[in-house]
């Protein structure tokens with residue numbers, strides 16, 4: 001076997017060229033953060049001048065932008081948003097050169113605030129019934145609404161990576177819990193979270209989007225869990241109740257997002 005004397009030099013030259021053409025870390029393109037209060041960071045404080053949208057400096061989209069230095073960052077998520085709000089007021093920020101889109105949406109369409117209010121003020125059976133209504137809505141009406149949002153994102157940015165982040169279970173169910181609702185109510189609310197996760201992950205997959213299941217990230221950090229709690233219980237302002245706190249945004253949502261984006 002005869003190896004030409006010039007081969008090592010050629011190999012080195014090729015390696016050098018490849019090295020020059022490849023930056024130490026890949027450049028990060030434009031990032032647009034869409035969604036509701038779980039993405040705006042309501043519950044995590046430091047809302048700056050974002051008004052009623054309550055975009056927190058501690059929210060996972062801001063944490064991701066701080067650490068990844070995208071070429072542009074649009075924080076469009078807004079507290080209380082339903083799917084139609086994303087279509088009307090948020091998705092316009094997504095453009096053909098957007099590289100990454102993140103979103104959490106659908107919980108308000110399914111009646112999140114009404115469910116939590118009913119379960120706090122009414123009987124076990126009323127809470128269970130209200131959750132069944134929400135679950136029925138999530139299975140029948142919500143898929144079409146999610147499809148409209150996901151289609152709009154894909155149409156506007158066909159080559160963007162789209163990461164759909166789900167909602168955690170709010171409660172730990174086993175064991176006693178002074179700050180929490182009855183076991184029956186907690187189980188019913190968690191079942192709604194499970195239905196939302198199933199429906200949302202299914203629609204995300206249909207569009208080739210990445211679904212991040214935050215139920216697993218938040219495990220043992222729910223309300224009534226013995227570990228550090230990552231969600232507010234009933235708190236003041238009331239609208240911040242049942243939302244991720246600073247640690248929930250960081251160790252729950254941001255960590256789960258980084259697990260799929262690097």
Ligand SMILES: CCCCCCCCCCCCCCCC(=O)Oc1ccc([N+](=O)[O-])cc1
Nearest residue numbers: 036037079080107108110112134167192193239
């Ligand atoms: C649909 C049944 C919900 C039962 C609990 C299910 C598990 C957790 C699901 C969480 C879904 C939260 C999505 C909504 C987040 C959000 O924007 O909340 C709001 C925040 C603020 C307002 N508000 O009016 O100020 C209204 C709503």
